[in-house]
Amino acid sequence: MKGRRAATTLGLRYAGAIAVTIVFLFPIYWLFIISFKTPDEIFAFPPVWWPANIQFANYAVLFKDGDVVAVWNSLVIAGSSTVLAMFFGTLAAYSLVRFRTGGDDLAIWIISQRMIPPIVIVFPIFLLYVWLGGVDTYWGLVLLYTAFNLPYVIWMMRGYIADIPIELEESALVDGCSRWQVLMGVVFPMARAGLFATAVFTFVFAWNDFIFALVLTRTEVVTYPVQVTHYFGGQSNFWAKIAAMSVLGTVPVFIAVAMLQRYLVRGISMGAVKG
Amino acid sequence: MSLLKKLAWAGAFAGLALGAWSSGAAAQSADEIAAEAAKKYAGTEITVVWEAGLQSLDPLNFSGPMWEKLTGMKVKVIEVPTEEMFTKIMQEYRAGTGAYDALNVIPSWMPDLAKAGALEPLDAYVDKYKYRDELQKIAPTFRDNQMTVDGKIYGFPDDGDVFIMYYRKDVFADPQNQADFKAKFGYDLAPPTTWKQFDEIGQFLTDKFQPKMYGAAFFRQAPYAQLMFQERFRNEGGKFFDANTMKATVNSDIGVKVLTDMRNENKFMPPGVETWGFVENLAAFMSGQTAMTISWPPYGRWAAGYGQDEKALNWVPKTQIAGKVGYALPPGGHPQLALGFALSVASTSKHKDAAYLFIQWLNSEKISTERVQLPYTLRDPFRVSHYTDPTYLSRWPDAKDYLATLKQASETGLLDLSILQTDKYEEALRQGISALWSGEDPKAILDKIASQWDAITEKIGVDKQKAAYQGWAAKSGAYPQM
Numbered sequence: 001m002k003g004r005r006a007a008t009t010l011g012l013r014y015a016g017a018i019a020v021t022i023v024f025l026f027p028i029y030w031l032f033i034i035s036f037k038t039p040d041e042i043f044a045f046p047p048v049w050w051p052a053n054i055q056f057a058n059y060a061v062l063f064k065d066g067d068v069v070a071v072w073n074s075l076v077i078a079g080s081s082t083v084l085a086m087f088f089g090t091l092a093a094y095s096l097v098r099f100r101t102g103g104d105d106l107a108i109w110i111i112s113q114r115m116i117p118p119i120v121i122v123f124p125i126f127l128l129y130v131w132l133g134g135v136d137t138y139w140g141l142v143l144l145y146t147a148f149n150l151p152y153v154i155w156m157m158r159g160y161i162a163d164i165p166i167e168l169e170e171s172a173l174v175d176g177c178s179r180w181q182v183l184m185g186v187v188f189p190m191a192r193a194g195l196f197a198t199a200v201f202t203f204v205f206a207w208n209d210f211i212f213a214l215v216l217t218r219t220e221v222v223t224y225p226v227q228v229t230h231y232f233g234g235q236s237n238f239w240a241k242i243a244a245m246s247v248l249g250t251v252p253v254f255i256a257v258a259m260l261q262r263y264l265v266r267g268i269s270m271g272a273v274k275g
Numbered sequence: 276m277s278l279l280k281k282l283a284w285a286g287a288f289a290g291l292a293l294g295a296w297s298s299g300a301a302a303q304s305a306d307e308i309a310a311e312a313a314k315k316y317a318g319t320e321i322t323v324v325w326e327a328g329l330q331s332l333d334p335l336n337f338s339g340p341m342w343e344k345l346t347g348m349k350v351k352v353i354e355v356p357t358e359e360m361f362t363k364i365m366q367e368y369r370a371g372t373g374a375y376d377a378l379n380v381i382p383s384w385m386p387d388l389a390k391a392g393a394l395e396p397l398d399a400y401v402d403k404y405k406y407r408d409e410l411q412k413i414a415p416t417f418r419d420n421q422m423t424v425d426g427k428i429y430g431f432p433d434d435g436d437v438f439i440m441y442y443r444k445d446v447f448a449d450p451q452n453q454a455d456f457k458a459k460f461g462y463d464l465a466p467p468t469t470w471k472q473f474d475e476i477g478q479f480l481t482d483k484f485q486p487k488m489y490g491a492a493f494f495r496q497a498p499y500a501q502l503m504f505q506e507r508f509r510n511e512g513g514k515f516f517d518a519n520t521m522k523a524t525v526n527s528d529i530g531v532k533v534l535t536d537m538r539n540e541n542k543f544m545p546p547g548v549e550t551w552g553f554v555e556n557l558a559a560f561m562s563g564q565t566a567m568t569i570s571w572p573p574y575g576r577w578a579a580g581y582g583q584d585e586k587a588l589n590w591v592p593k594t595q596i597a598g599k600v601g602y603a604l605p606p607g608g609h610p611q612l613a614l615g616f617a618l619s620v621a622s623t624s625k626h627k628d629a630a631y632l633f634i635q636w637l638n639s640e641k642i643s644t645e646r647v648q649l650p651y652t653l654r655d656p657f658r659v660s661h662y663t664d665p666t667y668l669s670r671w672p673d674a675k676d677y678l679a680t681l682k683q684a685s686e687t688g689l690l691d692l693s694i695l696q697t698d699k700y701e702e703a704l705r706q707g708i709s710a711l712w713s714g715e716d717p718k719a720i721l722d723k724i725a726s727q728w729d730a731i732t733e734k735i736g737v738d739k740q741k742a743a744y745q746g747w748a749a750k751s752g753a754y755p756q757m
């Protein structure tokens with residue numbers, strides 16, 4: 001009797017978990033499936049749950065028209081800014097933790113910079129960029145995303161580095177390592193999970209940004225979120241292209257998260273969240 | 276031959292040559308003048324701002340390459356989503372970048388952009404490049420209402436957007452439907468001329484044919500529905516403001532009636548119609564799911580199957596109702612001249628003459644006649660000659676009815692509200708429409724809109740806005756001419 005009740009409870013739990021999973025996965029399924037449908041199937045009522053013929057024309061046209069360059073632009077910009085923000089942010093975090101640079105107040109001030117709503121500063125930045133010649137350039141967006149993500153990286157890495165026992169670093173120093181060697185040989189390997197977790201979130205922030213990319217690009221370095229809006233006209237919505245481009249824009253993040261999942265889980269559950 | 280005789284002959288010859296030259300020059304059309312003058316800018320690249328999506332295929336695939344071939348000038352197209360166009364234009368202007376040369380401007384934005392100084396006044400160019408005669412041939416509604424601010428030309432009307440009604444001729448002509456309808460309502464089943472008739476016909480057809488077919492559907496998403504509200508409100512006799520005090524009067528009994536009717540009509544429309552946009556509504560009509568709808572002119576072309584094989588239109592579901600589509604004015608008879616586009620020159624452009632020549636050429640009689648017939652670019656007839664162009668009339672069997680209805684609609688159409696910071700007033704309307712679909716009380720919604728409008732007016736300055744409103748309200752297309 002008790003065993004049967006336990007089995008029923010377990011079954012209900014599984015059913016609940018499956019239902020929740022379906023609810024969360026359905027929008028992703030729908031996005032993917034629209035990208036393989038014909039126009040008639042996209043607008044059919046009642047909805048077509050599975051296309052009669054999986055067809056790749058919606059993707060082919062993105063490559064043929066060159067729209068897919070926007071995904072490349074996003075990769076270059078988000079990737080470069082992530083590398084730069086991680087490098088400088090980790091060094092700054094190390095300095096804050098080990099040398100107490102600026103005391104506690106500096107760290108608080110740094111993270112407060114991340115709380116500024118982008119919409120508030122986007123136009124002054126545009127004016128500055130016009131003066132600097134940074135509008136519609138790779139370096140302009142890379143610099144901006146690096147600056148914007150630095151506070152987040154510093155704050156996160158500060159927590160991860162603080163968790164590394166200082167005795168390990170002191171031992172390495174006693175053994176004759178330089179500070180740089182300590183960083184490369186002790187700190188970075190020890191904070192690897194935190195580094196990957198922070199890098200993924202930094203990449204995603206830059207990858208998904210819309211407002212800066214919209215204002216600071218024209219034609220040369222249009223990123224994928226801005227490119228998607230080009231498929232919305234007052235009297236035309238290219239749903240197939242919207243879906244296909246969104247899939248192309250989602251896949252790199254999916255891959256990155258899947259590959260680094262091991263570190264992500266570990267990274268999130270340690271360091272920064274401990275305070 | 277005496278010297279005198281020789282001089283006389285030479286004089287006569289020179290006179291004839293001059294006459295021939297001048298008559299040749301006079302015969303030169305606006306597109307030829309523009310293309311000829313633009314040759315001296317060969318190698319120059321001008322940047323034009325165009326609405327993203329289908330619209331931009333015009334300069335990308337058609338007019339841009341053609342212009343380059345004619346003049347050697349290059350055209351770089353910046354595609355911008357409609358809702359971002361105003362901001363992008365203003366932002367580049369405020370920063371003085373000179374990044375844009377030619378602009379597409381929605382006429383209701385023109386007062387704001389012109390008063391801010393973002394648009395180049397075009398009168399001097401019009402005279403310099405002899406465009407005034409051809410400019411006058413733009414259909415009066417667009418020419419008189421969508422071209423000038425404070426008497427100066429800031430843009431050339433370039434898109435005859437107007438809402439018209441599309442209905443299923445075969446359903447309306449069916450003898451059984453005719454008989455059943457007459458028996459129930461006592462008048463003939465025909466395209467409705469009042470909203471009461473529309474409601475009765477819509478309900479009748481839904482009752483008879485659902486779920487296979489519904490009596491009607493509209494695009495109900497707030498940005499579109501607020502335009503339909505503007506139209507219906509004025510057709511019923513509503514006024515947006517008290518012209519003396521500038522107090523909003525949108526919350527009058529007329530406004531409440533219109534909003535209430537709009538919500539009630541959803542009951543005989545397909546389920547979920549509240550979320551429909553341009554494309555969803557188009558798909559339903561083209562598939563035969565709805566018997567009546569109101570929209571911009573491309574519906575009429577596409578439903579007839581015009582341009583069906585165009586690659587650029589492969590996102591449009593194939594029409595199932597070609598040959599069965601009728602065209603009529605919407606109930607009330609004064610359709611909204613919703614949005615539209617005008618061509619302007621950016622005041623900060625570094626290539627003003629070159630940009631001007633391009634827009635003159637685009638807007639000219641010859642080139643615009645070709646552009647409004649491109650099946651995929653959404654530019655609609657806006658010149659008197661477009662409505663009677665023999666080629667256009669022969670594009671599909673019912674094209675003559677389509678063009679005649681568009682012409683009639685342009686003559687009786689109503690302008691979008693175009694005052695200072697119009698978008699803020701429209702945003703209040705958009706929010707109101709969303710509240711309507713979520714079930715809020717129409718009167719409460721309109722009271723809130725009126726109070727938001729009054730606050731916006733106060734902020735802009737009552738006298739300043741009053742002058743702008745009075746200028747707009749004096750235009751022939753502001754309110755129905757009874």
